[in-house]
Amino acid sequence: MRLNRELACQEVVELVTAYLDDALLPDDRERFEEHLVFCDGCQNYLHQMRGTIAAVGRVRVELPAELQEKLLEAFRGWREA
Amino acid sequence: MVTQLLSPEDALLVEGLRAGDEAAFVAVMRMYGRGMLRVAEMYVSSRAVAEDVVQEAWVGVLRGIGRFEGRSSLKTWLYRIVANTAKTRGVRESRSVPFSSLGDGGDEGTVDPDRFIGSGERFPGHWAVPPQAWAPEGRLLADETLEVVEDAIERLPPAQRAVITMRDVQGFTSEEVCNALDLTETNQRVLLHRARAKVRSALEEYMR
Numbered sequence: 001m002r003l004n005r006e007l008a009c010q011e012v013v014e015l016v017t018a019y020l021d022d023a024l025l026p027d028d029r030e031r032f033e034e035h036l037v038f039c040d041g042c043q044n045y046l047h048q049m050r051g052t053i054a055a056v057g058r059v060r061v062e063l064p065a066e067l068q069e070k071l072l073e074a075f076r077g078w079r080e081a
Numbered sequence: 082m083v084t085q086l087l088s089p090e091d092a093l094l095v096e097g098l099r100a101g102d103e104a105a106f107v108a109v110m111r112m113y114g115r116g117m118l119r120v121a122e123m124y125v126s127s128r129a130v131a132e133d134v135v136q137e138a139w140v141g142v143l144r145g146i147g148r149f150e151g152r153s154s155l156k157t158w159l160y161r162i163v164a165n166t167a168k169t170r171g172v173r174e175s176r177s178v179p180f181s182s183l184g185d186g187g188d189e190g191t192v193d194p195d196r197f198i199g200s201g202e203r204f205p206g207h208w209a210v211p212p213q214a215w216a217p218e219g220r221l222l223a224d225e226t227l228e229v230v231e232d233a234i235e236r237l238p239p240a241q242r243a244v245i246t247m248r249d250v251q252g253f254t255s256e257e258v259c260n261a262l263d264l265t266e267t268n269q270r271v272l273l274h275r276a277r278a279k280v281r282s283a284l285e286e287y288m289r
Contacts, residue, residue, distance in 0.1 A: 008206025010197045014190060017274035021255055023266075041211025045192075048212060051221050052281040055230050056249040058222065063114035067132050071110055071139055072103075078143045079101035 007035045012042045016049050086151040094155055098146045113156055116251045117163040119243040120262070124167035126174055134170050138163040153260065156253070160261035191278035215288040226287065233283035237276050244269060245276035 007015075012035050018024050019032055036043050062068070087095060097105020117138065121131035141162050149158060196210040220226060234242055243262070247253040253261070259269050 008197075008204075009208045009211075010190060010192070010194075010206040013192045013278075014274070017270055017277060021270065023255075023270065039208075041208035044212040044214055048215060048281055048285065049277055051215065051218070052230075052277055052284055053249050055221050055226060055284065056234070056245060056277075056280060058227055059231055059234065059246075059250050061113075061115040061250055062111055063118060063135075064132075067118075067135065068110060068114070070136060071114070072107070074136060074139060075103065075106045075143065078140070079103075 007031050009035075009039060009042050009045075012036075012039070013045055016046055019046075020049070020053075087155065091151070091155040095146065095149060095151070098143070109155070109159070113159055113251065116156075116243075116246050117159060119239070119246045120160055120163050121167040123239040123243045123262075124164070124171035130170065130174070131167070134167045135163060137170075138166040141166060154257065156251070157257050157261045160247070164262055191275055192282075212285065213289075215284075220288065221284070226284070229283055229287045230280060233280045234276075237279060241272050241276035241279075244272040245280070248273050249277070 012032060015024065015028070015032055019029065022029075024032060036046065063071070094105050094109055098109065114135070117135050118131055121134040121138070122128065125131050125134060138159075142159060145162070149155075153161070196208065198204050198207050198209045200206075215221060234245060237245065244258060244264075247258050247261070248255070255266060255269055255273075258264065259266055262269075264272075
């Protein structure tokens, strides 16, 4: 994507995921970072998105117990077959 | 052995599954089961049908594991099987596949437009109501906060829920998600960004 002027905060917030994935073009990345230097609001936003990602990383990944049980039965059945 | 293409961890799990080793099965189910369920939910109409799809997909996994050649990682292969199983079921349910649209919102921004200065004023698009720092930050990783995060994820449209689960819970790269779900890089990023923005917004409400 190509951005040809100074960024507004409303644009910066939409670029955060691309920025974190290192998917911005070098010029855009530079504009993004320049904006952050002077903008506490966007710094907070970026920091909170990083915090959000860390918090999401702690979510449980197990399946509901009944489903685990059913899958395990299916596995045992397959092994026996 | 084709499994030489796999990472050592994947190679062990694949060998284990082939040998009928229950510990390997349980390990794979624990690691990827929830994500597989999320993927199934993208294509079918209810949690119950999604659970059926996961069971059906596992039958496919066990049937196919002997021929799995390790051209993709184990998890990408697993997710492709569940996605294909779910698509077939979704078609039977005559439910349209969700990627014609990206779930919601169209081109709208992910942050409430009222928080920015309007176009008629000086500094349009800059914060009118900027985000305040969260304090204390340690609260973010507390157990009660985890529930807020889980609720927020639960309320997401299914495609966003699947992508955020794969990327931020299970640690897939964007390329792996694109491969598993046949998404373009751009769509993958839009889904992930919307999902994260909604979870952040729920956290902001809570951390206030």
